[in-house]
Amino acid sequence: MSNNNISFILHKPQLSENIGACARAMKNFDFQKMIVVDPKPIFPNDKILATSVGAKDVINKSKTFKDLKSALKNIDIVIATSARFRNKNIKHIQLEDLKKIDFKKKVAFLFGSEASGLSNNEISYCNYTLQIPTNPKFKSLNLSHSLIIIAYYASSILKSKTLKFLKSDKVKTATKREILLMADLCIKNLDEFNFFKPKEKKPIMLENLRNIFYRMELSSKETRILSGVFASLGKKR
Template sequence: MSKSNISFILHKPQLSENIGACARAIKNFNFKKLVLINPKPIFPNDKILATSVGAKDIINQSKKYDNLDKALGKIDILIATSARFRNKNIKHINLEDLKKINFKKRVGFLFGSEASGLSNDEVSYANYTLQIPTNPDFKSLNLSHSLIIIAQYVASLLKSKNIPFQKSKKVKSASKKEIQSMLSLCIKNLDEINFFRPKEKRPKMLENLRNIFYKMDLSDKETRILSGVFASLGKKR
């Protein structure tokens, strides 16, 4: 199982020191991929590089995107980290449950900004939400601390090679890119029939749609079938 399949995604990080510390944590456990979405500081900058210490290579080869959609094109399984329980129909897991994740796939761990964490809209892109067990009266963790806890745990799992997962080799799970393409087609058709009413509820309705499709673990074949259905429905009009 390759560590190159695993990405650590920082959504709107605010502090240069945290970005550098996250890069250092990633390299501590021999991971390679750091992804940043709309970082507040100029990236990279001297403070980020200084804080990363010997992990400048992680910074230099990192990817930066303007939004979450673009960042997920090569992610198969997205795990959103959160200190809060979400009242959503999404699978909530803990560190122990990571043993059940198929790390042969491309897995992304999503971390929110230091000030506000992840919104429900951002969590709606995820297959799972992960909560790190902490003092219930003081749950807030520093961004780099959260990342290093998960990085160490996943590294130990990959080293043990005791991940119980069996699935037919003939069944290929749909990538985030394939699901996004299908979902875009669905939304396009819904927009054409003025489905999202009233307009102010559109963002919430889109969030709910993403929650439905991303948690279904669709195969690439199922995604193609649904894309065909949505395309046919559009032609009927």
């Protein structure tokens, strides 16, 4: 297990100070991979670098993307942080459950913007949602505070080296990119079949489809089989 397998994704962050503080929190626990999606401030800027203090290297090595989908192509497991319980068929976990996550895979923790958090559409790209236990009457945490709690907890798990997985080495779990490509093929064919009716319900239908695909924890072989099925159906219409 390695800290290099873990990324921290800031989705549409609004404040330069928070981005810098997140970089500092990451470096406190020896994490280096920051991903920034569609930031509101210019990235990077002097205020971000100033508030990162000794973690400018984290900022300089970070990757930026215009949308969440692009940011997840090389990630295996995505864990969304949310103060709200979602009424969705998605696995909800607590900090303690992170011990069950296979950190030999590429894992990303996803954080929403300071003002609005994560939407159900963004949650639909994730394997799990994670709630940090807080005062029920005052759940809201600062972005960097949420990150540092999770960074600490993930770091302690990696250092404990107590995880044991009996899964066969011959079974390769599908990457996020493979699942995204399979899902895109499925959606393309469904579109051509005029499946998404009425049109105003298409966004929620897409959310539900992504929830199904990411919850299944498919292998690479299974993803290829399903892609073949979807491609074959498209040819026979």
